[in-house]
Amino acid sequence: MILDENRALDEEANRRNVRRNTLMATKYKVIMHYSDGTDEELEELYDTETEAREAGLYAISCYHLGGEILHESNPGDYPYDEDEEVEFDIEEVRE
DSSP states (O other): OOOHHHHHHHHHHHHHHHHHHHTTTTTEEEEEEETTOOEEEEEEBBBBHHHHHHHHHHHHHHHHHHHHHHHHHHHHHOOOOOOEEEEEEEEEEOO
């Protein structure tokens, strides 16, 4: 009898933990760091760290491509340094 009660309590505790973990799912956000000292937090939250890392790498690619395009359209107004450093961090977020 006591064993059955303990088992029932354990099962209820497990259900609560699963519900709590579902409600507070871990997401990941990307924070870009540019060489001029500015930071930018990307708006989207990602389900996995891998997705966040891919988004950060894609943002770096877009940054460099945009710089090349602006430089080609008007080099005097938009100097481009292909060695300019852009980095990103990934942070966990509890929802």
